[in-house]
Amino acid sequence: MSQSLPAYAESDFTLLDRYWRAANYLSVGQIYLMDNPLLREPLKPEHIKPRLLGHWGTTPGLNFIYAHLNRAIRQRDLDMIYVCGPGHGGPGMVANTWLEGTYSEIYPQVSDDAVGMQRLFKQFSFPGGIPSHAAPETPGSINEGGELGYSLSHAFGAAFDNPDLVVPCVIGDGEAETGPLASSWHGIKFLNPRRDGAVLPVLHLNGYKIANPTLLGRASDDDLHQLFSGYGYEPLFVCGDDPQKMHPLMAAALDSALDRIRAYQQQARNGSDAVTLPRWPMIILRSPKGWTGPKTVDGKKVEDFWRAHQVPVANCRDDEGHREILEQWLLSYQPDTLFDEQGRLKPELRALAPEGDKRMGATPFANGGRLRRELVTPALADHAIAVARPGETQAQSTEILGRYLSALFAQNQDNFRLFGPDETASNRLTPVFDVTNRTWMEAIKPYDEQLASDGRVMEILSEHQCQGWLEGYLLTGRHGLFNCYEAFIHIVASMFNQHAKWLKVSRSLPWRAPVASLNYLLSSHVWRQDHNGYSHQDPGFIDHVANKKADIVRIYLPPDANTLLWVGDHCLKTWDRINVIVAGKQPAPQWLTLDAAVKHCEAGMGSWPWAGNEHAGSEPDVVMACAGDVPTMETLAAVDLLRQYLPDLSVRVVNVVDLMALQTQQQHPHGKAEAEFDALFTRDKPVIFAFHGYPSLIHRLTYKRNNHRNFHVRGFMEEGTTTTPFDMTVLNELDRFHLAQEAILRVPGLAEKHGDVLDTLAEKLAEHHRYVREYGEDLPEVQGWKWPSQRGEGAPE
């Protein structure tokens, strides 16, 4: 565990220490003060905010690291982005970006003088002001750190394909206890020193969470050294509480780490040999929680303890003793030696910050929209599947999209990646492996397939890493797609929330340039997880998604390959959104030509006259609606049955691709106008809606519609097991027989006249039940079902 580091004199850091004190001063000021920012008069109750909010504990450490990174940037002319895991330390990020000038450039009213400083202080955690966490409002931030666990995956996502970027990532010892963070250390095994930038993790151990010690904070140096060596790092320790000793230690560790990074990169970039996985450096910084703050308050330990977590001295308005502690604390930073008469940072300190876009608050890498280059997208026609007549062709939708993605990869080197938890092949996106490989930096064996250090398909069995990497990749200006089993995307439900929140806020900030949308392709979906069983069957992620602000989210359920192509292409061209696409991977009948698919998808939903049996000149007796590929097939098969048994019934088929079109225009920008909706679904006819997900979502989206009371929705009812694909639909009463029954039961008077048809359908279900349990397969008539025109029965196309 010995580490040999360069040596520096304490005196080398006099200015840097003052810079750090300035940041600490501004941090405390933000938490406490609404006036008298420079303490040029004695501190009075009215200078202090009525509600004290914010987190001091982690902040001095964040400031310490920031100041040292500034030094390195200047010395080495680096591009750096500061990923701040302990996002609660928002005051530190704000303070530093103000010191370096970025803050006032972005928010001119918060000027770089005493007036601005007062505003800087008051606005923090104040109504109408700014949040207490590093947030979209915070210059230089790509990681909120409100919900902990994702900083290091964001950092890796930022570093991929940014060869000249160094991403220091501060990880608090609280965050380090989370699952997502614990697995994110493996990120180096996907980082290629030839084409990617570097991530420099700084594990910031201050020993405590809200009211508890931390597991890693209490671990021995020896255990920590082993743990991180085991992950593949070379840990460099910086431990202590005396600032004068800590500055040279930190500088030495940082220089040593950056030297190593440069050496590894040069070695990989200068040679032509295969790149190998370096033992990347990381820094373990042990410093007291609430460092430089009050040691004790009311006789209780505060500094270096969890009581320093938020507001160390709480009652400063009413308690003179507390106010005195606060005043002395603020004065201990000697503000008069830091700021000039006008309240501006003194020039010799200002000179310590980097300049222009090298400032970590100003770097375009943390405002990725500024760097975003549009994707070069392949022509859909080159990949569309020919559909001479509906149902004629069988294809695997995701495989067709895979061909498109393969062409996309070929044209967008270094600007696009595909992410997935070891499911890219399983989800049938295999054509991408024609042009690229899986990223793999560990050893490659002669018999391995589709692995390469320069692969662009990112697979790790952690949905959290896939999501975190992709978010980091997008927020730094690139594009991507996350493919995942539908059921397991719930694993990142909370990360989805946080990203949606990030987008909502950043869209309101004119200085934040739009970033590419986060796109999910959910395949291996509920209806085709018959083989993996109930644990793999859950279509509820889209319910979760639909809760978010209307303009942030889109949900698409393409019924076949050409619609999936259009939807995929469309989503990849959007920005500042989250698009969810649910599409199957199994061979399935194809319904629409590319032209028809384009028209249908652009409308979001529409009737399929070729599929219906509608009598001209009047409204249909029943609307058979569907959303999702399997429900669409079952609906068409049900219509086929109705045509056979009840040829006089007037049936309309409506297919919904864009789920948001079901809402009203007031609820969602994609919502269909009332008249248009009523024209499709009628105002009073029964609508049998076969839906991919839980039926309640359709009710939720349509309850304001005129005809809502006649919507009868079939979908997933949590009835699943290991069985056949068709039996899955039967268990949930979404199959053709149940749908046809429902139509007959809902059209007034029909059931009374056609009890025989209902009997026939019931017998079909009984027959299915017997057959599947005997032979383990679906009925031949189900397996071999074809759309009428394919059977030569001359039904309309």
Next chain:
Amino acid sequence: MSQSLPAYAESDFTLLDRYWRAANYLSVGQIYLMDNPLLREPLKPEHIKPRLLGHWGTTPGLNFIYAHLNRAIRQRDLDMIYVCGPGHGGPGMVANTWLEGTYSEIYPQVSDDAVGMQRLFKQFSFPGGIPSHAAPETPGSINEGGELGYSLSHAFGAAFDNPDLVVPCVIGDGEAETGPLASSWHGIKFLNPRRDGAVLPVLHLNGYKIANPTLLGRASDDDLHQLFSGYGYEPLFVCGDDPQKMHPLMAAALDSALDRIRAYQQQARNGSDAVTLPRWPMIILRSPKGWTGPKTVDGKKVEDFWRAHQVPVANCRDDEGHREILEQWLLSYQPDTLFDEQGRLKPELRALAPEGDKRMGATPFANGGRLRRELVTPALADHAIAVARPGETQAQSTEILGRYLSALFAQNQDNFRLFGPDETASNRLTPVFDVTNRTWMEAIKPYDEQLASDGRVMEILSEHQCQGWLEGYLLTGRHGLFNCYEAFIHIVASMFNQHAKWLKVSRSLPWRAPVASLNYLLSSHVWRQDHNGYSHQDPGFIDHVANKKADIVRIYLPPDANTLLWVGDHCLKTWDRINVIVAGKQPAPQWLTLDAAVKHCEAGMGSWPWAGNEHAGSEPDVVMACAGDVPTMETLAAVDLLRQYLPDLSVRVVNVVDLMALQTQQQHPHGKAEAEFDALFTRDKPVIFAFHGYPSLIHRLTYKRNNHRNFHVRGFMEEGTTTTPFDMTVLNELDRFHLAQEAILRVPGLAEKHGDVLDTLAEKLAEHHRYVREYGEDLPEVQGWKWPSQRGEGAPE
């Protein structure tokens, strides 16, 4: 990394190796065969299932471990529960429980002879049969392993307070990549050798996932040794592919690990000194994926590669060559040497399995309901808060529940634990620390508070661990409560899914005894996360919960402390459910006496005549409904305004505690009958519904109700930031002023007559807006608002 292990002769394991071969034979049989189970005639196409489903890759390793654990159980008379992380290896778990006799005891039709063997084979992954994963149907299982990541936390949960239990937990190298699993290694830091059992992790490295190598599988032994030493373990390696060499290695590692475990426990239990954290052993087993299966198929590498993951040889019905491979593979286990004429396991092999409840398939620890002891619950009256008149008392609801929990802890040593991610104090459950501490096995410093090795409050900054530990604790027969910030409970949304699925299936199995319900207390909820801001504001978990099978889930929104007491107590007494309670922690007015609270909660919802202003003998003009503590307060404040401004308006107040009561009786067992619902909400009067969560959930639950079209729901609209508590409600238009406005607008004719009142309310909102941004606090009239009777205004109580 040298390890000194006891030495055994290869010949010691002849029988054990045959037992292992029997398990492997049965595993292959399950994946492939529907007939000819003992291969006593040549293998024909019709003996083979039409759809081949299942996972071979991990199975031989699981069988290997199982056989060795059997040996240890017999030799040491141990109680063991086998937690099978690679749950896909279901065939192995089923095979072993059949071999030991448990399977046939539970499922007599699957007898222990050739007839039963044929059924055992056919039922696997077959319609009407059993799932392919270790599932509730699988004897001995508490971990499905369909969604990966939770095995080790389940194992720790099982071991807590079970001092004589040893929990071997097999972790696949795929699962080990997930975040939740990566943090679960820290579990030993919460395991007390004096009072808890032991967990023995077996990291089963077979090198591959679905279509990829694994990160840990490709890591060097040295890196692995460092990694797990760093986590605090002593890793013991068992590596190889020659069964004859592997048996003695495995036995030695297992004996060595169990010796160490016993020594640590004895040391802790015999002495009176404070217990210390041992360096618990773990086993790292490197063996080939698909071990003993076909080496190659069609010239492609299968054994020891990812192609062995599922079905190594696929086309056995149609391809004679494939069928030949399968036949040779099955015969390689020499079934005639394993099973007798009747197809029963030969007696000398049967003798290797433990007996009775020592069998891992039969252990009651894996069917925890058999061990469940009811909680001794404190009397509510001892903890209820006195409420002489509504609104008179202020209290922190969760603090009152904390007092109840404190009494509960005192009476239920070793049968109850409280779980939370470092938020127990923040959520104001602090009274529990009067009787217990946080569990802490690392060093304790003199100034630490509320930490002890025998504490019963489990805090780690990982919602995944809290959930996983609690699930393991419940499934082995104990009780618990998970307290969490509302927004961050989404982190375990997917774990919730899996547990709900587990419960649904296990409830259908008569042999699975009911386990205690999983209870969530969500505090620090959306309306009081004004200080932490938008990232902490999300009430959507209950939407997710509401998707599950009606009889599995309950959602409670108690409006005050006494209702929370009743709800908490009630939930702790239920079984086989998931109860979600959302309740605030901030000082808030108290409405109901304990008696009133009991009546109200038992009904699930009801009108509060003391709060309304209803004219006798006729229906009210408007129903002001509410669910949740903050919405209830705002509703009452709105009613207060309406009384002042429009004393003649007839207002009914309805409060909903049990959200499921809103549904119809057909939808949920708690659903109110139509007449009862209509009596409360009327059939045609406007209902202004102030709701804790997203408004759509109320629409989703009530869309079948007669009066649904008149429901106007206010709730969270994703408008949040760092501000004051009242401003949070204003931003989302859930505040008293907006609610009063809405009531006036919705009662026909009222707005036309009382435009002045609307103007006044609008001016109040404007005043709020100005005040909060100037002073950072809420309007004094809002902060100081009291229910009329408290103001001496003589309003009804």
